[in-house]
Amino acid sequence: MEKIKLTIDGLEIEAEAGTSVLDAALANDIYIPHLCHHPDLKPVGACRLCGVDVNGRMEMSCLLPVREGLDVKTNSPEVGATRQVAIELLLADHPQGCLSCGASLQCELLHIADHIGVDGERIERLRRPSEPLPIDNSNPFFSFDPNKCVLCGICVRTCEDIVGLGVLDFVNRGSRTVIGTFGNEPFIDSICESCGECVVRCPVGSLAPKRWQRPSHEVQSTCVYCGVGCGIYLGVKGDQVVSVRADRERPSNQGSLCVKGRYGYNFINHKDRLTTPLIKKEGQFVEATWDEALDLVAEKFADYKGSEFAALASAKCTNEDNYLIQKFTRAVMQTNTVDHCARL
Amino acid sequence: MVQLTDFQDLQRQAMADWESLHQDGRPIIMVGTATCGRSAGSLEVLDALRAATEKQEIDCHIFEVGCTGACYAEPLVYIIKPDQPAIVYGDVTPQLAPRLIQSYLIKDNPLPRYSIGTFGNGRIEGIPDLFSTPVFEPQARRALNRCGFIDPTSLEHYLANDGYTGVTKAFAIGPEQVIEEVKNAGLRGRGGAGFPTWRKWRFCRDAPSDQKYLICNADEGDPGAFMNRSLLEGDPHAVLEGMIIAGYALGASIGYIYCRAEYPLALERLRGAIKQAKEHGLLGDNILDSGFDFHIKIKEGAGAFVCGEETALIASIEGKRGMPTPRPPFPAVSGLWGKPTIINNVESLADVGLILQNGSDWFAEYGTEKSKGTKTIALVGKVKNTGLVEVPLGITLRELVFDIGGGAPDGKAFKAVQTGGPSGGCIPESLLDTPVDYDSLNAAGTIMGSGGVVVMDERTCMVDFARYFLDFAEKESCGKCVPCRLGTKQLLGILEDICAGNGRPGDIEMLEELGRGIKAGSLCGLGQTAPNPVLTTIRYFRDEYEAHIHEKRCPAGACKSLISYYINNDLCVGCTLCAQNCSTSAITGEFKGPHYIDQDICTQCGVCYTVCPKKANAVEIISPSLRL
Amino acid sequence: MEQQLEAILADHPRKREELIPILQEVQAEYSYLPTEAMLEIARYTGMPESRVYGVATFYAQFRFTPMGKKHTMVCRGTACHVNGAERILEEVEEQLGIKEGETTEDLEHSLETVACIGACSLAPCLMINNKVEAKMTINKVRELYKNGGE
Structure with a gap:
């Protein structure tokens, strides 16, 4: 250059x-x-x-x-x-x-x-706006307060040029201009997919996430939802994940996320979430270590071969993990019966 | 394909027909049926004339013409008897129409008291020569020379009056020489800013591209202006001719006319003219065997003043919100769909036709050193002779308002004149000797604009007038850039407060500071000029602002919140008209007795003031309000 | 409704530049822009529906509720303003019982203002269903709308 x-x-x-x-x-x-x-x-x-x-x-x-x-x-x-x-x-x-x-x-x-x-x-000498406009709280993940909006148009351009949807446009003109969906309907009734790309780019608090806390530190990670493997930073406070931020450097997503990756992180903190492997002993699931669990699986796999075996992989795994599963199935288990849920 | 010789035949035929129209011994009746005439009832007059001539079995030519500009006297009827000058009758009603036929055509009594003048060879006793009357004498009618005198639906009428000779001239001398002619003529854009037309063309012609566009801006958005409408309605071929010449000079094969949807008659006339031009090979491929292709499409504007701004107009044609984009790139280099595009105003294009028809020297006969030619002006507001005029550039505002316009009506005192519409400014009495040219008007704080001139008298409140324009600018701002969107809103809010008696000390200074910031910071011409009405009224009428803010007084007696209507019972004759007309029953009084207004009920609608008989004049306007 | 809309669309190529002419024709047909029509226009031209709405709300010409049988447009041009257009508008609002931009419940009347109708020499003026009423006064307004405007 x-x-x-x-x-x-x-x-x-x-x-x-x-x-x-x-x-x-x-x-x-x-x-x-x-x-x-x-x-x-x-x-x-x-x-x-x-x-x-x-x-x-x-x-x-x-x-x-x-x-x-x-x-x-x-x-x-x-x-x-x-x-x-x-x-x-x-x-x-x-x-x-x-x-x-x-x-x-x-x-x-x-x-x-x-x-x-x-x-x-x-x-103080200037005239203030008279009637506040109603706030749109219809979307479960973010709210839109038109009173805070500065009409920079970043959300409109983001949705059109980056997301490729075009949910938003300027509506009306002059000082009556607002950012709006088709028919100025609430976000939830629009074609919005709640990816939040506009929300993260809003320079003021007009488009703002409903849940927001400042994390005490961030951990680089990969989104678990699908095989794209978007790079994310998980914001951590204590032992809780309180935020997700897209990794602009990760080639697969270059700073973008979808609704699940951006807002669907609550399961991490859920009390029912499995945090260790469980092994069924005498009809009851009992907590086990990873070594115990993997030994047990390896031992059982050894009893089967070829057409006795099939593998079903998950879209939640990374591409690399999925590659390894098919390799393992073909090379070790000697069968081509591999499938993938491919949807989520 | 139509050859040049075919066209010359057509032209000769048209001239012969025009000749015989005037020489075949039958009288000619023309009725002005442009929008202004129709608003005043000219179509009913036309029907009445047709009925009367049929009834009297008079063999005559009757046709419609456009607007001569004497709108104050609409509906206008012109009657030409063989070997007589044309008599122009004003304020003709369907009742008067048969009388004119009966009296002038049958009995040879021209009824001079209904006539505003004659034109053509000869004079008629008791009727002045129209072009020597004070309204017409200072005018120089060039762009309007055919307007009102030919049938705008007739290509033949246009051809018989030099029509399309500009095109043949252009084809003969070549595009480079066309630009040279326009340069020598000194033509500056008639849409407002006054940029030299040839220079714009030069940029575009020199920009390499497989496709170029010409756009005729007929989106006359300035409220109070109708020059372009009249021209399009009265002489549509003149605009097409200018477009063909401009397209040829630029190397543009496609032209658009962007015309307001609010001008249905202009659109109808344009469509008709385009159809005729196509039929006779004046539009289409290889026009008159010149090798030049040119096609014209019409786009109807959907109501946005900001689309007068070039980049917004282009966005609108492309099917987008009419929001301006920053320059560079300039449209002459990258405009419609990214291609070199020239946008010229209707009048500029009509002038281009005239320059090619008559030569650049002829065009530059009128005008000043830097502002050549003539300008059409819509003279409206508080002036006796409202209408459309065309004057040499350099005429003073005083000549325009007082000689042509006849000053303020009803014996009121003249106060100010606004040029340039919402982008322009107000000029007070003391500066009335300012010449009407681009540079002198700029120096006075206003602009030439497209030609709207609004006259104000002593009853016009200058603060309210500024508020009116800011209300317009605020509604018409596209909303894209901060200074214009929020600035016009803020200026409007402050002006509304001042007019409502809620002005605060420091507001005038605030208006000035904001105004300067909005001018400097806005993205496009709309915002850059929107504060002009405020800044010029403060500059020349600061005392009115101060009276509103500090004394809660409207010196012009116009701001409703600051006035009261009051009946002076020394003058009241007790006719009860005011009480009968008062919609809120605020007025009490007996027949022949004194009358009183209950100030708590009165809504200041002013109907009492207007219905009070002139002889009594008992209703007075008092400011500050009696309610305060 | 669908047939008329289809006929309008069939006359236009599927290009963005056709959007405003299509909207104008649809409004001429229905007197306003029905929501379903705007959605269909978006599908037809292949542009996001918000874009159609954004364009439609930008231009003063377009409306989103049906027009009354008698549609009054009060001119707010400069010449009309200095000749008292504001009070003319107030009187029309008073007579019709609706504000600027509204339609009466019985769909008889609708009222709008227009930037300028270009009849400046005949100010103040208004238009009822495209017929210009010139040199208005408060009493002329009352006369016009007497007996419900018949």
């Missing part, structure tokens, strides 16, 4: 040709406020917060490709004044219950306000 040199606020940085000034700045730990930008999606230039000064002209850095020798200032008086108006307008239009909002610590709006510096008295 061709490297391009440019200057941001006097610092010379390098960036790959074709990247935007915003991405180049962020990659070099230079923060430029932004709300509608997401690294997975094409830029739209809607929030008007990422403006920068290039030779006295304001340009949106998300749309501005890097150029050799480009001299960018992230905070000229004009850029600052424009950003100030935009953030004040957003804050005046936003509910103020940040303490009870699950998204506060990740909230881009708060980050931007913090970065720009906001004068509470100025916000």
Whole structure:
């Protein structure tokens, strides 16, 4: 890739040709406020917060490709004044219950306000929205609060460009614009598959998971639901799993998850879940160690061969595990009778 | 295929027919049946004229024409007797129609008191020459030269009046020379921003592509403007001709006309004209054997002002929400379906036809150094002679409002004039000598816009006027970018509060700060200009804002929350009209006795004020309100 | 209903650019956009149903409830505004007992405002079923809707 040199606020940085000034700045730990930008999606230039000064002209850095020798200032008086108006307008239009909002610590709006510096008295002079819109709690896994929505459109673009479903679109226009499903029906009545891709990308707390706790540490793992083997990070608090996060580096899912992988982790904490092997002795299941259990299975397998044996594998296993099962069945048990549930 | 010689035959035939229309000894009756005429009842007048001529067994030509622009006098009827000038009758009713036939056609009494003027050779006693009257004298009718004088459904009428000679000229000189002509003419876009038309064309012509598009923007969204509608209804072929020439210059084989669905008659006329042009080989493949193919499709706009913005218009044609996209890329390089696309306004295209028909020097005869040619203007609001006019660029606003428009009606004082619609600004009396050209209007804080000029008198509240435009902008904002979506909402909220008497100290400064931020930060032209009505009214009428905020007083007596109606019993004649018409029974009083308004019941609908006889004039408007 | 819809769809290629013309024709047929029709249009054009709804709600022309037999559109153009359109609208609302954007329960009347009908020289004006009523006054409005607007 061709490297391009440019200057941001006097610092010379390098960036790959074709990247935007915003991405180049962020990659070099230079923060430029932004709300509608997401690294997975094409830029739209809607929030008007990422403006920068290039030779006295304001340009949106998300749309501005890097150029050799480009001299960018992230905070000229004009850029600052424009950003100030935009953030004040957003804050005046936003509910103020940040303490009870699950998204506060990740909230881009708060980050931007913090970065720009906001004068509470100025916000007070602005007019506040009158009637709050109803919150959509119909989906079992996440809720949608249109009052917190900043209409960045990330959810719309995510559902169309990443998920390929197109459940959401902008509905109405002007200040009456909302994010909505067909007919503005509750999520549960739409074609939404609850994958939560939009929820994780929502920069504010508008689309938010219903259950959310911050884990004390995370463990890298693989989702157990199907053979895709999506990479996940399980968030752990004490001996409980409290969150699931997609692994952006895993080639099989590249940061995406489906409804089961993302929200279906509660079984891990269930009291009825088997945590050790059980061996039936005298009509009763008794806890055993793995060595005991595997010895018993090996011993019993030795009594059978060829057509006396069949293997049924699980889609919950990884591809590698399934490969091993068929190899074992063919090479050791000497039969081709292998099947797979292939559905879930 | 139609050859150039076939076309020339057709043209000769059309001219001969036009000649005989005027020379065959039969009178000609024309009725203005554009939307404005129809609204005033011209179709009923047309029926009445037909019935009357049949009854009297008069052998004559009767046909419909478009709008001459004298909308204040609609319905208009033109009667031409052989060897006489045309007489234009105004405010014709179905009752008056047979009298005109009887009196003028049969008895030769032209009834001068119903006429607003004559045109053509000769004069008629007691009737002024139309084009020497104050309304028409300062005008320079070029784009509108056929409008109202030919039958818009007749290709022959168009051909007989230089029609499509611009196309043949263009084919003769080649596309490069066409761009050169338009450049020499100094034509700037008539849709609002005033970008040189040739330069846009140059970008597009130079952009390599297998397909290019031309779009005619007929989505006249500016409320209070109807120049394009009148032109499309009155002379549709003029727009098609401009499109063919533009398409030829650009190398575009497909043209779209994006026209408002609210203009059903314009759409009908366009469809008819396209059909005729196709039939005679003026549209289609290898037009007049030039090797140039051009096809026109009509797209009906579905009601969104923002679609006047080029990228939003393109999104709309592509079947999407009309939301603008950032530039670059510019449509001239990457527009409709990613192909080079030029969007020109209806009037710009009509001007292109004129430039090719008559030459760039002719076009540039009128205008100023940087703004060449003429401009059609819809003159409306509180002005005596409302209507459609065409003036040389550089005429002053004072000439426009007072000479042509006749000033404010009913003896009221002129207050301000708004140009450029929701994107423009208000200009006060003190700046009325500002010339109507792109740069002078910009310097005064407004824009030329598409040509809507709204006049306001002393009864127009400037805060309410700004509120009106922000209400419009807020509803029409696409909602995509933050400054426009939330900014127009915020400006509107503050203005509504001020009009309702809930303004707070500091609101004016807040409006100014927000206005500047919205202008600087918005994605497209709609947001970048939406604060103009607020900023200019604050700039020129700050005292009205202060009166609303600090004294709860509306100096114009227009804001309902800040006024009371009051009956001055020294003037009241006790006719009881007000009490009879009051819908809330707030007015009490006996016949010939004094009358009183119960301020707790009154809803300030103002019906008492309008029905009170002019002689008495007893209902007064008081501000601040008596209820406060 | 299905037959008319099918006939409309059959006239258009299955392309995204046909969406708005299809919606316009469907509305011309039914006086509004029925939900089932929008779903069918989405299937026909192969685009997500939310996209059809997003487009339909963007443009002022489209409505989602049936229109009244008499459809009034009050012009809110600039010329009409300075000539008192706001009070004309209030009076129409008063006379019909419905607000802007609503239809009476008996489906007799519906009321909308329109950005501008281009009859600015005859302001203030309104349209009832595409017939323009020019130079309106409060008393003219009362006259128009007297006896339920007959």
